[in-house]
Amino acid sequence: MSDSKYRIAIVGTGGIANAHAGAVVACADRAQLVGAVDVELDRATAFATKWDIPAVYPSLTELLAAGDVDLVHLCTPPSSHVPLAAECLAANVNVLVEKPPTLSLDELDTLLDAERASSAQVVCIFQHRFGSGAVRLRELAADGVLGRPLVALCNTTWYRDDEYFAMPWRGTFEVEGGGPTMGHGIHQFDLLLSILGPWEKVTAIAARQARPTKTEDVSMALVTFENGAVASIVNSLVSPRQTSQLRFDYENATAELEHLYGYKNEDWTITPGPSQDAVASAWSEDLPVVPSGHTAQLNAVLDALTAGSQAPVPLAEARNTIELAAAIYASAFTDKPVRRGELARGSDYAKRMGGPGAPWS
Structure with a gap:
């Protein structure tokens, strides 16, 4: 942390990213926005200007290489969540993932495997x-x-x-x-x-x-x-x-x-x-x-990180x-x-929510 504040970066600067940025600003006494990441650099720059974020990056890799972040908020499309979260875990950086955290049950279990090999943790956004x-x-x-x-x-x-x-x-x-x-x-x-x-x-x-x-x-x-x-x-x-x-x-x-x-x-x-x-x-x-929302969950996450405990909602709990x-x-x-427990790893509906395909496909 810098100046006793958690350094937070937002990856993916579309619509839902504003809810995350607003939550960080609402926790300004112990968190600060330090980076914005988007493959569309102009969009990231506009987002950074709106939320007074000092640094913009075209990729998560460049953000992590800068080494100035404690918690990454993933606000990208769901198909990118697993590789980006795994990259954060490999760098031992905590990551907060928007819903749905993964596209399938097997993907979630793969991410659980990566989490076990890291000192960081994955937290899933279920703010209600x-x-x-x-x-x-x-x-x-x-x-x-x-x-x-x-x-x-x-x-x-x-x-x-x-x-x-x-x-x-x-x-x-x-x-x-x-x-x-x-x-x-x-x-x-x-x-x-x-x-x-x-x-x-x-x-x-x-x-x-x-x-x-x-x-x-x-x-x-x-x-x-x-x-x-x-x-x-x-x-x-x-x-x-x-x-x-x-x-x-x-x-x-x-x-x-x-x-x-x-x-x-x-x-x-x-x-x-x-x-x-x-x-x-x-x-x-x-x-x-306390209204439901991203601010309420972020407060709970920061409480847990400060205490050195598991932050809510962990991957293992989101699996249910x-x-x-x-x-x-x-x-x-x-x-x-x-x-529950019937969808074994590697089975049709564990690999893909739609299994072999919807009847109307």
Whole structure:
């Protein structure tokens, strides 16, 4: 670190990079932007000017050679995540990877192998875990206040028109890893998994309802969990009224969240069961005011790095989410239920989310 601040560089200066830059600026007391990297140098220069970044590089290799960085944020297209993250690990530089961290389960396991050979770590962006509402819900569940989890709903019903898919890298398994299951709904069902824990079995369907895409534009899944809970997951890009909804029915209360791309405390609703009024007070008592987002996760990451501990969300933990995505595709395209652990390394749906190909390919 320089002057007790973490030196952070952003690789890939497209739209999502602004959320990362904003998060670093929000943590200015302990982090600073020192570099911007993009293969399009003019774009990197414009980004650096906007965010007052002192150095611009045409490649990650040149950034790492300069030796002036503690944490790299990867904001490049998903197909580049593994080689770039592996390059950071080889240089023993920590790396924060945008979603989805890899295009396949096998790629994630390959990156785990590289991480084991490095003193650095890979952290995956799943920022919805870090809003104070989700943190409080996990606390109450762990403390037994809510009772057993019984039923959950997870709906990412968004809208993307045909023009959205006009970019050649969109709507492909090769570059994006999949459709709304991998690129859109993954944030919501990662939050679901962070609350309910390991999943056990999934039965799913996927369809191309309306969009000019090689992937699905809708998927639906029924999921059972190790703790006995059951959940439904919907991922859609054909829904004009856009919303992101989660609902958790416990023995003692229902917790509901409705938002779009990020939430605050007021987006949560807690409904106690009969004679369970204490749940509402347990929810609201000294509830911190932390919206979900990149700033919340970056703060947690910097806390962990300072303490010398594993930063959230590590690759090994994100694997639960990526494996569920792979299993949704495998179940949908083979018309069979898939259990966690069933997709062995090197198998069709571990190598590629779409396996041999979608039925409409």
